[in-house]
Amino acid sequence: MHPDVERELILKCQAGNSQFYEPLVRAYEGPGMRMAVGMMGNVDDAKDALQEAFVKTYRSLRRFDLSRPFGPWFFQILRNQCRDMLRSRRARFDRESLDERLELRSDEGTSSPSRRREQSEAKDLLWQGLDRIGEEHREILVLKELQGLRYTEIAGVLDIPEGTVASRLYHARRALRDALEAMGARYP
Amino acid sequence: MQSRIDHSDLMRYLDGELTPEERERIEEQMERSTELQRELAVYQAMKSDLQNLTFAPVPVGTSVWSQVNRRLARPLGWVFLTVGVVAWTGYAAYLFVTSSAAVVEKLATSAVGIGIILLLATVIFERYQESLTDPYRDVHR
Numbered sequence: 001m002h003p004d005v006e007r008e009l010i011l012k013c014q015a016g017n018s019q020f021y022e023p024l025v026r027a028y029e030g031p032g033m034r035m036a037v038g039m040m041g042n043v044d045d046a047k048d049a050l051q052e053a054f055v056k057t058y059r060s061l062r063r064f065d066l067s068r069p070f071g072p073w074f075f076q077i078l079r080n081q082c083r084d085m086l087r088s089r090r091a092r093f094d095r096e097s098l099d100e101r102l103e104l105r106s107d108e109g110t111s112s113p114s115r116r117r118e119q120s121e122a123k124d125l126l127w128q129g130l131d132r133i134g135e136e137h138r139e140i141l142v143l144k145e146l147q148g149l150r151y152t153e154i155a156g157v158l159d160i161p162e163g164t165v166a167s168r169l170y171h172a173r174r175a176l177r178d179a180l181e182a183m184g185a186r187y188p
Numbered sequence: 189m190q191s192r193i194d195h196s197d198l199m200r201y202l203d204g205e206l207t208p209e210e211r212e213r214i215e216e217q218m219e220r221s222t223e224l225q226r227e228l229a230v231y232q233a234m235k236s237d238l239q240n241l242t243f244a245p246v247p248v249g250t251s252v253w254s255q256v257n258r259r260l261a262r263p264l265g266w267v268f269l270t271v272g273v274v275a276w277t278g279y280a281a282y283l284f285v286t287s288s289a290a291v292v293e294k295l296a297t298s299a300v301g302i303g304i305i306l307l308l309a310t311v312i313f314e315r316y317q318e319s320l321t322d323p324y325r326d327v328h329r
Contacts (some may be wrong), residue, residue, distance in 0.1 A: 025253045047252060054256045077273050126237055144203065151205050166196035166205070168258035173231055174201070180234075188229040 001027045005072050006101060014062050025054055028071065031079055031147055038142030039082035041131060049085055055080040072156035075147070079157055086135060125185055132179040137172035144169060193217050193224060202231050 001023070029050060035047035035054075049182040051125035057077050064073065130138050143154045177187065193201075193214055201205050201214045218224045284294065 018257070021248070021260070022253050024259070025256055026251060029252055051252045051255050051259070054252065055259045058256075058260055122237065123241060126241060141238065143237060146241065148239075149205070166199040166203075169199045169203070170195040174233060177230060177234060186234050 001095075003069065007066055010061060010064060010066065010070060012062070013058065018058065021058055023055075023072070028074055029054075031071075032074070034146045035075060035078060035142055036082055036142065038078065038130070038146045039139055040086070041127065044083075045085065048108045049081045052085075053081040056081065070157075072153050075143070075149075076159065079143075083135065083139075113118060125180060126170075128183060129176050129179040129185075132182075133172065133175040137175045140165070140168050140172050141176065198224070198228060198231070201229065202235065 006024065006027075009024055009081075013024075030142040032050050032053065033046060036049045037043060040046045040049060053074070057074050060077070060115070063138075064070070131141045133141075140154065140158065143157055145151050149157065150163055154165050162167070182186070197214055201211065206214065218228065218302075247298075282296070287294075289297075
C-alpha cells in the first residue's frame with residue numbers, strides 16, 4: 001500500500017471512521033499472520049494475537065505519529081501482543097497445528113512423495129529448532145526471514161539501535177544452528 | 189591495515205546490508221579464509237530454509253476483519269446500552285417516587301426491585317470469582 005494512501009486512511013480512522021480501517025487490516029493481515037505464527041508456533045493462537053493487535057492498534061491510532069511508517073509500528077504492537085500471550089500462558093509455542101497450514105514453498109504440487117516427506121521432515125526440524133531457541137532469538141529471525149524486513153525496520157519493531165540488529169541476528173542464527181545440529185541436522 | 193571481519197559484518201553481508209565498498213572488502217577477506225566461506229555457507233543454507241517456510245495461501249473470506257470490526261463496534265454498543273438503561277431506570281424511579289401510589293405499595297415494589305438487584309449482583313460476583321480459577325477459561329469455543 002502506498003504510504004500516502006496509508007496516511008489518508010489513518011487520518012480518517014483518527015477522525016473516528018472505523019470503516020477506513022478495513023483496507024489497512026487487509027493489507028497487513030498476511031505479513032502479520034506470518035509473524036504471529038513464527039512467534040506463537042500455531043495458527044489458532046496467531047490468529048488471536050493478530051486480531052487483538054489490530055484492535056489495540058486501532059485504539060492507539062489517535063496517538064500515532066503520521067510522520068512514521070505504519071508497518072513497523074503495527075508489527076511492534078503485534079510483537080508485544082505475542083509476547084504478552086506467551087508470557088501469560090494463554091499460549092505456548094506449539095507446532096502441532098502447523099502441519100496442515102504450513103508448507104514449503106518449493107516444488108509445490110510437483111514433487112515426489114519421498115521429496116515431500118523430506119521437505120516435511122526438514123520443516124518440522126526447523127520448527128523444533130525455533131521452538132528450542134526461545135522467544136528473544138525467535139522474534140528477530142521471524143522478522144528477518146519470514147517477514148523479510150530490513151535492519152532499520154527490525155530496529156524500529158524491536159525498539160533497539162540499528163547497530164545491534166546484526167549482532168542479535170548472529171546470536172539467534174548461532175543458537176538455531178546449535179539447536180539444529182543437536183537434533184542431528186547437518187549444514188554444509 | 190584492513191580490519192578483520194566480525195560476526196556482525198558477516199550477518200550484514202549475508203543480509204545484503206552493506207555498501208558496495210564494504211561488500212568488496214568482505215569478499216576480498218573471504219577469498220583468503222576457507223573458515224569464513226564455510227561459516228557463510230552454513231548461514232546461507234539456514235537462511236534459505238527459513239525463507240522457504242511459508243503458508244498455504246489464505247482462502248478468500250477468512251480475513252480477520254469481520255472479528256476486528258465486531259470488536260471495534262462493541263464498546264460503542266455498551267456505551268449506548270448503559271446510557272439507555274441508566275436514563276430509563278432514573279426516569280422510572282422518578283415516576284415511581286412521585287406517583288400517588290400508597291406508601292405500602294411503594295415499599296413492597298421497592299423490596300422486589302432491591303431483591304432482584306441484590307440477587308443479580310451476587311450471581312455476577314460469584315461468576316467473576318469462579319472465572320479467576322476456572323481451568324477452562326482459556327479454552328476457546
